[in-house]
Amino acid sequence: MRLGVNIDHIATIREARKISYPDPVDGALIVESAGADGITVHLRQDRRHIKERDVELLKRIVSTHLNVELSLNEEILGLILKIHPDACCLVPERVEEITTEGGLDIISNLGKVKTTAKRLKDEGIFTTIFIEPDENIIKRAPDCGVDAVEINTGKYSEVELIRKDFIKGSHLNSELERIQKAAFLVRSLGLEVHAGHGLNYKNVSDIVKIPEIEELNIGHSIIGRAIFVGLENAVKEMLALISSCNL
């Protein structure tokens, strides 16, 4: 199972002061030397963390795999097509949200998703859609013309956070089951399976055990951990956890 590290929140700290450091580009080099399989960033319309300049430099220095998350916004798509990362993940975006809130509604936006995916794929960019672990939505994924589905683990992660105090695991099991079933379905439709959002050092183990999942994208927990143990150690700890659960 591959680990893509989302480094947006290095840029969040930089933007808290609107100065030049810490630089996510420096962070990418450390993440890669710690053994991660790829670097992920989200170029948002409001540029709250990652900027064009970051993506341009990352394209030049990343030696593993650069994955850019983007909405269906035309301006952002134009920029990303010019930069030409290895991979793109289409996500929904709302200016008021704190982080990506749910999966992309590929049913209502099918036309736009299809044309956006085609424009990326015509340029040779590996294309993923970020969607909910919902059978009715997943069944439409092949219509989008993408290579992979990233299953939103956000709900599972939220439930896990409150599990011990309130719900003694039952909701957690059903959220985990939804992701297991979704992963199986995505794979049976012939698409590659990725997963991410809200994953951390405590809740990742059960997700790692899902055999269909080939890639995880994890950001906030790793950058948060890096404050205490350093970025290299934070990435290595996550990699060790993934390989110990993935035997």
Ligand code: PXP
């Ligand atoms: N995958 C997608 C599609 C995302 O939008 C994000 C957040 O940018 C992540 C994964 C990483 O989520 P987190 O920062 O909670 O690990």
